[in-house]
Amino acid sequence: MSPELLQIGALTKRFGGVVAVNAVDLSVGEGQVFGLIGPNGAGKTTLINLISGHFRADGGTIRFGGTDVTRLRPHELAKRGIARTFQSIRLFKGLTVLENVLLGRYVRSRSDVLASLVPFRAVGSIERDASRAILDRFGLGARADALAAELSYGDQRRLEIARALASEPRLLILDEPAAGMNATESVALSGMLRELAVGGLTIILIEHDVRLVMGACERVAVLNFGRKIAEGGPAEIQADPVVREAYLGSGDDA
Ligand SMILES: Nc1ncnc2c1ncn2[C@@H]1O[C@H](COP(=O)(O)OP(=O)(O)OP(=O)(O)O)[C@@H](O)[C@H]1O
Ligand SMILES: [Mg+2]
DSSP, rough: OOOOOEEEEEEEETTTEEEEEEEEEEEEEETTTEEEEOSSTTHHHHHHHHTTTSSSSSEEEEEEETEEEEEEOHHHHHHEEEEEESSOOOOOTTTTTHHHHHHHOOOOSOHHHHHHHGGGGGOHHHHHHHHHHHHHHHHHHHGTSSGGGGSSHHHHHHHHHHHHHOOOOOOOEEEEEETOOOOOHHHHHHHHHHHHHHHHHHHEESOEEEEEEEEEEEOEEETEEEEEEEOHHHHHHHHOOHHHHHHHHHHHOO
């Protein structure tokens, strides 16, 4: 078995009376593509907001690379190698595609003020080449000088992943990366994620697209009302009556 990169123990987050994440245990191995699924409101985004430091846990622990990181802030976690994308696209729409990726290398938290301070003209050719290579990998090389705002929705989603990768993370967390992609794009994304994992990257994938989850992930955990209700291989999860019940009960057809 691969060594564990991320270990979560009894992690809990409350919003008023709602326990959005309820005593969740999770272990993600190095180089694994780990799927996180569950009906709307199950607590998926909250869980990754805890992992990336955007929310402070009310209880439990997060260990990353063997160190307790439970109380660290987003930029400290980014420095240690945790990168993420957001459920709603957060690109710098007025900057070019290439500049967005360059920013991913320099600025590891979103800030328009910081963005305006990065001297793009002074960026060295090594940085530019590395950023272009990432764009090529995502099929965006030809659009490097276009404004991010000009990209199609699917391309913007891919650019978000490219930007997150530009920080050379150990763990990449994707919150519904295929939302708005067509079937072909989503299948291509699945292949890309597997390739990245073969290269040693660890990925947590939140996704409603069952085909993407089942195609890309070696292991899948299911959340419902903040609790982990199942975990296992994709086939096992698809056949699990508890999981089926959770989706049917919520009226969700995923
Ligand atoms: N910032 C917040 N303030 C208050 N309640 C919140 C906040 N963020 C999430 N919640 C609540 O926590 C619960 C879990 O929400 P979360 O966004 O984590 O679900 P999700 O599984 O990501 O759902 P979806 O599939 O719709 O994205 C929901 O009841 C939600 O209303
Ligand atoms: Mg969500």
